[in-house]
Amino acid sequence: MNKNLFARELKGNAFSLLMWTMVITVLISLTMSVYGTFLENNSKILAMMSILPKGALQFKGISDINDLFSVLGFYSANNVIYMLVLGSIYAIVLSSNILLKEEYNKTAEYLLSWPLTRSEVFTSKSAVVFLNVIFLNIVTAAAGFISMTIVKTEPYSINAFLILTLYTLLLNLFFGAVGLFMSTLVKRSRPITILSIGLVLILYFLYTLSKITESLSKIGYISPFKYVNLDTVNPVYRFEFRNLCYFIGLSLILTILSYQLYKRKDIYL
Amino acid sequence: MSVPIIDIRDLTKTYGKDRGIEHVNLEVEEGDVFGFIGPNGAGKSTTIRVLLNLIFPTGGGATIMGMDVVRDSKKIKLYTGYVPSDANPYSSMDVDEFLNYCHGFYRTGNGADRIAELTELFELDRKRKISDLSMGNRKKVSIIQSLLHSPRLLILDEATMGLDPLMQARFFELIRSENRKGMTIFFSSHTLSEVQLLCKRVAIIKEGRIIKVEDIETLRKKQLKKIHIEFADRADNEVTGLAGIENTPVVSGKTLQFMYSGDINDLMLKLRNKKIADMTIEEPSLEEIFMHYYN
Numbered sequence: 001m002n003k004n005l006f007a008r009e010l011k012g013n014a015f016s017l018l019m020w021t022m023v024i025t026v027l028i029s030l031t032m033s034v035y036g037t038f039l040e041n042n043s044k045i046l047a048m049m050s051i052l053p054k055g056a057l058q059f060k061g062i063s064d065i066n067d068l069f070s071v072l073g074f075y076s077a078n079n080v081i082y083m084l085v086l087g088s089i090y091a092i093v094l095s096s097n098i099l100l101k102e103e104y105n106k107t108a109e110y111l112l113s114w115p116l117t118r119s120e121v122f123t124s125k126s127a128v129v130f131l132n133v134i135f136l137n138i139v140t141a142a143a144g145f146i147s148m149t150i151v152k153t154e155p156y157s158i159n160a161f162l163i164l165t166l167y168t169l170l171l172n173l174f175f176g177a178v179g180l181f182m183s184t185l186v187k188r189s190r191p192i193t194i195l196s197i198g199l200v201l202i203l204y205f206l207y208t209l210s211k212i213t214e215s216l217s218k219i220g221y222i223s224p225f226k227y228v229n230l231d232t233v234n235p236v237y238r239f240e241f242r243n244l245c246y247f248i249g250l251s252l253i254l255t256i257l258s259y260q261l262y263k264r265k266d267i268y269l
Numbered sequence: 270m271s272v273p274i275i276d277i278r279d280l281t282k283t284y285g286k287d288r289g290i291e292h293v294n295l296e297v298e299e300g301d302v303f304g305f306i307g308p309n310g311a312g313k314s315t316t317i318r319v320l321l322n323l324i325f326p327t328g329g330g331a332t333i334m335g336m337d338v339v340r341d342s343k344k345i346k347l348y349t350g351y352v353p354s355d356a357n358p359y360s361s362m363d364v365d366e367f368l369n370y371c372h373g374f375y376r377t378g379n380g381a382d383r384i385a386e387l388t389e390l391f392e393l394d395r396k397r398k399i400s401d402l403s404m405g406n407r408k409k410v411s412i413i414q415s416l417l418h419s420p421r422l423l424i425l426d427e428a429t430m431g432l433d434p435l436m437q438a439r440f441f442e443l444i445r446s447e448n449r450k451g452m453t454i455f456f457s458s459h460t461l462s463e464v465q466l467l468c469k470r471v472a473i474i475k476e477g478r479i480i481k482v483e484d485i486e487t488l489r490k491k492q493l494k495k496i497h498i499e500f501a502d503r504a505d506n507e508v509t510g511l512a513g514i515e516n517t518p519v520v521s522g523k524t525l526q527f528m529y530s531g532d533i534n535d536l537m538l539k540l541r542n543k544k545i546a547d548m549t550i551e552e553p554s555l556e557e558i559f560m561h562y563y564n
Contacts, residue, residue, distance in 0.1 A: 002374070004370065004373035004374055005374075008370055012361065105357060105359075105360070106353075106355055106357040107357060107358065107359050108323065109323065109351075109353040109355070109357070110353070110358060110359075110371070110411075110414065112321065112322070112323050113321050113323075113346060113349070113350075113351035113353075113415075114346060114371065114374040114375075115343050115344070115346040115347045115374055115375065116343060116346075116374060117342070117343045120343075264325065266284065266323070266324040266325060267318075267323045267324060268284075268324070269323075269353075269355065
């Protein structure tokens, strides 16, 4: 870890972190602000929903229509796309560029000519990814918590909310590790950003596909989204050990692999 | 004899189908101003990038100040400065920010004084954003960052590219004065004339191999000129028999062209009765010199 590099990266990435955080916070708050109206139209929606196929609800992570009307059910069903998908895109774009940008901007020739080890470069930069993703998650979850407190009509399980928040954080961190790994495999590639975003969207698409199509349900297992349990209103909702192992284990393996690869990587400019 | 400051032993770097460099051996003594010349793509930058551990050797190895370039890279870099051939400092920073960032990695000497002194010498505006700077000004930023910590060894890769003649002269003066104070300079370039101005010894690299290590004096004695004469009327081989004609002169129409290493006065004397419309005497390109002496 090198303080100078770490501070520089924090500063250099602060603007985009604040923008992403702001956008996701606004989206969450806006969505939650329509909860009241949603409840008022409850009966109409209930009637409408009952004719929807079961799969369409499952797609939103909800097993029972009535769950959608609890504030936490509404939160987890409607904010998935922001917190899970946008948060993951933020994490993977940041992490896949943080090392690689030095190559395609040709600044690696300066950075690596200064007294720094490859390990210090890697750890300082991945620490910034780690902290930024945590920051994004804390602020957006806080926005969710505050807006739920404002709009709720009945109490909800804080415990379930915290578990959902932790799932989101782990998924985002996992994509952070994927980004690091991808960037150590390619050479000075600019299209890494498009690739990263594409990967998140494809995996999310596979997950939704597996949810709504019975025959394709197995495909879901290759998508990390599958391991995020969104069924927050289920009375037995808890953190599953298997999923914890999946996220933490894979993230660690990918990060360690990236570290080893980066230490031996030829930096061509 | 003391340990060479740069010691490259049988260094090979291949990547994919590209040649890279093959079995490069080179020693540079401390206090030297060492030229490293060769045409573009000969392997100069590859060699330098191995020394800086940007890329890893395929075979062989190298030491700087007796330390291994792979294992002790960080320690080596405390005492080396580097000016890359492509000057692309962080474009989002301004000059001051970049130089302070760079100095932050060394924690030696008084950075602020040194930055002030060098930016003044190169007439560089410290408040300008790097993305707004011209190629030449970026090069100045590059040069300054390499000198902030007063390195023992300065590695320059095409360091004068983009600098105007006045700045180039200042830069050479600075290098000479730093060299007098003990700094070793490793000067990579494809321009023979600037290497001649500065260096005591040169290594010539071509197609990934060192083909000659020579004192600059020896090379200077072989000073070769490319002569092109346009006569008022039909040209003939007017210079037959003159000592120092290095190839078979080419005659076409009114023009005569040849390589000459003899005394210019002898040539003038030989031509004194001819009516000449135009004449150029130029330094041959490095490639032409190679073709001549090392093929």
